[in-house]
Amino acid sequence: MQAKTPWEMLTAEERSILTSKLVSVKNEKRLTKKEISKAGDKFNSLFKGLSDKEAEAGVTGFKNFIDVAGGHDNSNVWKQITQIEKFWLGKNNDVGIAFHVGNTNDFLKILPKKGFEVNAAYEKVNKHGAHINSARMITQYSSQPSFHLVQQSGYTTRWDSHFDKLSVAFTNERFQGSRSIEMAAAGTDHVIGTPMSASEVRQAIKTMGIVPPKEQ
Numbered sequence: 001m002q003a004k005t006p007w008e009m010l011t012a013e014e015r016s017i018l019t020s021k022l023v024s025v026k027n028e029k030r031l032t033k034k035e036i037s038k039a040g041d042k043f044n045s046l047f048k049g050l051s052d053k054e055a056e057a058g059v060t061g062f063k064n065f066i067d068v069a070g071g072h073d074n075s076n077v078w079k080q081i082t083q084i085e086k087f088w089l090g091k092n093n094d095v096g097i098a099f100h101v102g103n104t105n106d107f108l109k110i111l112p113k114k115g116f117e118v119n120a121a122y123e124k125v126n127k128h129g130a131h132i133n134s135a136r137m138i139t140q141y142s143s144q145p146s147f148h149l150v151q152q153s154g155y156t157t158r159w160d161s162h163f164d165k166l167s168v169a170f171t172n173e174r175f176q177g178s179r180s181i182e183m184a185a186a187g188t189d190h191v192i193g194t195p196m197s198a199s200e201v202r203q204a205i206k207t208m209g210i211v212p213p214k215e216q
Helices: 012-022 033-045 052-069 076-080 104-114 121-125 179-192 198-207
Strands: 081-089 095-101 116-118 131-137 146-152 158-164
Touching (some): 012 052, 012 081, 052 081, 052 158, 076 104
Antiparallel strands (some): 081 095, 116 131, 131 146, 146 158
8 A cells, every 4th residue: 555645644624724834825715626736745845855754753743733823723823824834853753844924023913812922031041042033832831842933033934833842931830939940941951851752742732632622
């Protein structure tokens, strides 16, 4: 049996969600077979040269991206994304995805309304990245993975995304007064720790209730 292509490894709904972010379409609500097919070719081209295991990790990374960015609900965050440029695999098969937005200022205004902490004061002590903008998904606990969006120096519409294994933006402390300790631990882990693989992230965000039941 012939192996599935990366595009075929997505559900029909996920393919429809991604199509307008990969190719130009006339009407997002009425995608044509030609547009979906063209998007599939573009998507598969992003995986050129990868092993089956690496391709599977990449597809899982896109599933996570769709779920957390609100693709299934066509959230205001998702609406701001105009183009997916590429993805990459890091250590332990964690996945980063580069995308573009229509207007960065508009994007920055929407993110806080959708559960992201944007350009927090603690970002100034980050010596390991040339971020001009940073948005982190607020989690309930620091032990949960956080979707991190960054705009590097020199970018205008491009943003890069990945998941941090531990969250520095969280609502509940382990115990009273532990916030600074937990934030420091999360920051240190991000620099010297092993990132979560795409499949590990998927299991975590399922537990967090982010993945729609129909996609589980």
